[in-house]
Amino acid sequence: MTSANLVVSSGEVTALRLIDLAYSIDLVHAERLWTERGSTAFTRSSLKSTPPEAVSFGVPPLWVSLGEVPVELSGGTRRATISVRLYDFGLAAFSLRVPCSGQPWPAYVRDVTDLDTRLGPASGAAFWNDLLERVREVIRPSLERPTEGGRLDEDHLIATVHTFNEPMDAERLMETVDLTEVLTGDTRPLSRAAKKDLLSRNFSYYVDDLVVLTWDRAFIYEPRGDSDVADVIEVANAQLVEMRYYDLLLDDELPRMYDQVEKARSTASLLASRRFAHLARGLYTLVAEVTELTERVENALQVTEDVYLARVYSSALSLFRVQALSASVDRKLSIIRDTYAALYEEASSRRNEWLEIAIVVLILVEIVISLTHA
Numbered sequence: 001m002t003s004a005n006l007v008v009s010s011g012e013v014t015a016l017r018l019i020d021l022a023y024s025i026d027l028v029h030a031e032r033l034w035t036e037r038g039s040t041a042f043t044r045s046s047l048k049s050t051p052p053e054a055v056s057f058g059v060p061p062l063w064v065s066l067g068e069v070p071v072e073l074s075g076g077t078r079r080a081t082i083s084v085r086l087y088d089f090g091l092a093a094f095s096l097r098v099p100c101s102g103q104p105w106p107a108y109v110r111d112v113t114d115l116d117t118r119l120g121p122a123s124g125a126a127f128w129n130d131l132l133e134r135v136r137e138v139i140r141p142s143l144e145r146p147t148e149g150g151r152l153d154e155d156h157l158i159a160t161v162h163t164f165n166e167p168m169d170a171e172r173l174m175e176t177v178d179l180t181e182v183l184t185g186d187t188r189p190l191s192r193a194a195k196k197d198l199l200s201r202n203f204s205y206y207v208d209d210l211v212v213l214t215w216d217r218a219f220i221y222e223p224r225g226d227s228d229v230a231d232v233i234e235v236a237n238a239q240l241v242e243m244r245y246y247d248l249l250l251d252d253e254l255p256r257m258y259d260q261v262e263k264a265r266s267t268a269s270l271l272a273s274r275r276f277a278h279l280a281r282g283l284y285t286l287v288a289e290v291t292e293l294t295e296r297v298e299n300a301l302q303v304t305e306d307v308y309l310a311r312v313y314s315s316a317l318s319l320f321r322v323q324a325l326s327a328s329v330d331r332k333l334s335i336i337r338d339t340y341a342a343l344y345e346e347a348s349s350r351r352n353e354w355l356e357i358a359i360v361v362l363i364l365v366e367i368v369i370s371l372t373h374a
Contacts, residue, residue, distance in 0.1 A: 003105045003106065003176055003177040003178065004104065004105070004106060005104075006104070006105040006164055006165065006168075006176060006177060007102065007103065007104050007105070007164060007165035008100055008101070008102075008103045008104075008105060008108045008161050008163075008164060009101060009102065009162075009163040009164055009165050010100075010101050010161075010162040010163045011099075011100045011101070011103075011108065011159075011160055011161040011162055011163075012097050012098060012099050012100055012160050013097075013098045013100060013111055013112050013115050013157070013158070013159050013160070014095055014096065014097045014098075014157070014158040014159075014160065014230065015095070015096045015115055015116070015119045015120075015124075015155070015156075015157055016093060016094065016095055016154075016155065016156040016157070016158065016234060016237065017093075017094045017119075017124070017128045017131075017153060017154075017155055018091060018092070018093045018094070018153060018154045018155075018156075018234070018237050018238055018240075018241050019091065019092050019094070019128070019132055019151060019152075019153040019241075020090060020091055020147050020151050020152045020153070020241055020242065020245050021086075021090050021091060021092050021132075021136065021143060021146065021147055021151075022090040022143040022144055022145055022146045022147055023090050023144045023145035023146075023289075023293070024088060024089060024090050024143075024144045024145075024293070025086055025087070025088055025089075025090055025139065025142055025143055025144070026088075026142040026144065027044075027059065027061070027062045027086060027088050027142070029139075029141065029142035030062055030086055030138075030139045030142040031044075031062055033138055033139055033141065033142060034064055034138060034139075037138055039064065039065075043062075043063050044060040044061070044062055044063070057300065057301055057302075058088075058296055058299035058300050058301070058302070059087075059088040059296070059300075061085045061086055061087045061088070061093075062085070062086040063083060063084075063085045063086075064083060064084050064085075064086070064135075065081070065082075065083050066082040066083055066084060066131065066134070066135075067081070067082060068080065068081050068082070069082055069096070071096070071098055071115070071118070072118070073098070073110075073111050073114040073115065073118075074110055074111075074114050075103075075107060075110070075111065078098050078099075079099075080096050080097060080098045080099075081096075081097045081099075082094070082095065082096050082097075082131065083095050083097075084131070084135050085234070086135075086139070087238055087300065088296065089242055089293055089296045089297050089300070090143075090144075090147070090242070090293075091238050091241055091242060092132065092135060093234050093237070093238055094128060094131055094132075095234075096115075096119065098111065098115060105177055108159075108161075109181045109182055112157065112159045112182050112185075113181075113185045115157065116157050116185060116217075117185075120155060120157075121155050124155075128153075152241050152244055152245050152248070153241065154237050154240055154241050155216060156216055156217070156218070156233065156234070156237050157216065157217045157218075158217070158218045158219075158220060158230050158233065159182050159217070159218070159219045159220070160219075160220040160221075160222060160230065161219075161220070161221050161222075162222060162223055162224075162225050163223055167208070168208065168221075169207045169208045170204045170207060170208065170209060170210035170221065171207075173210060173221060174199070174202075174210070179199060179212055179219055180195055180198055180199070182217070182219050183198055183199075183212060183214045183217050183218075183219060184198065184214075184217070198214060199212055201213040201214070201315050201319060203308065203311055203312050203315070205307075205308040208221075208223050209221055209222050209223065209224075211229050211312055213233070213312070213315055213316055213319055214319075215319060215320070218230075218233055228309060229309070229312055232301065232303070232309055232312060232313045232316065233312070233316055235300055235301045235313070236313060236316035236317050236320055236322065237316075237320065238297075238300065239297050239298070239300060239317065239320075239322050240320040240321070240322050240325070242293070242294075242297040243294070243297065243322055243325035243326055243329060244325060246290055246293065246294055246329050247325050247328050247329050247332075249290070250290070250329060250332035250333070250336070251332075253286065253332075253336070254332060254335065254336070257283065257336065257339060283336050283339060286336065287333055287336050287337055290329070290333060291333060294326065294329055298326065301313070
């Protein structure tokens with residue numbers, strides 16, 4: 001058996017585009033808005049095959065079917081299904097799925113590359129923007145503080161094979177085909193070191209399943225048709241987008257905070273303590289909001305008893321540097337908390353100074369009055 005003779009009997013290629021929409025989404029309200037539009041193709045998401053006690057969503061996201069669209073690939077026009085999954089922390093995860101069947105392996109690899117070329121970051125912006133506006137038009141009333149201007153997004157491509165034209169286990173599959181073509185789109189052979197590094201994050205539970213993760217692509221061989229692995233990869237990408245958002249938000253806020261503190265300290269008026277207190281309240285509000293939302297993001301999915309899914313999920317979080325971004329957000333929040341405490345202390349000190357001055361003035365007035373009447 002060679003890769004040229006291998007046929008993908010059943011599989012799919014899925015393009016993901018994850019976009020930050022708002023501070024948060026009221027999913028109950030959003031579900032009601034879809035119902036009012038006459039849509040019944042939606043559900044509150046859960047993993048299809050994993051028992052509920054093995055995983056838990058903090059707040060189950062809302063999955064909505066958006067119908068079908070034609071997609072032009074090198075092998076001809078294909079019908080693709082599109083959907084969106086809305087997360088309560090303000091993110092929309094769009095998915096376009098192209099089914100594949102009866103394709104020789106080289107043709108399947110071309111489909112993967114074609115879909116990435118047509119819907120990737122460089123050329124797919126118009127398509128995803130149209131989908132975004134279509135969804136935003138419906139759920140706008142459920143959005144709290146919608147994102148304006150430049151928004152954050154992430155792309156991911158998932159190549160999934162369910163069955164081949166003959167039984168195949170994970171070890172034999174990796175020996176038969178060059179997965180680097182699927183995972184990179186490169187047609188030139190990679191060096192041994194580059195190939196080893198690219199394929200280093202591979203996981204199997206049964207002898208006939210396989211997951212290989214990279215930064216922007218994944219390959220899944222799953223004969224049982226489970227979509228749980230693809231779902232946890234999506235959740236990890238969603239967490240990446242939101243952590244990037246809050247990291248950038250705090251990057252912008254820290255210089256502004258320093259300027260405001262310096263301006264307040266340069267004020268020697270009676271209102272200086274009030275300015276310190278006002279600034280401290282603003283920083284406290286920011287810390288509270290970011291802490292609440294980052295906790296919701298971090299708790300978006302908890303994998304407890306399913307060891308295989310936990311390994312895939314943990315590796316995806318590490319690969320996408322979600323923990324590193326989370327630590328960066330925590331450090332910046334710590335700086336703001338310390339500044340808040342210092343400002344509150346300084347405001348109290350300024351008030352005490354003015355109180356002491358007022359007491360001294362009152363004493364002097366009492367003395368003057370006493371001497372005058374004497």
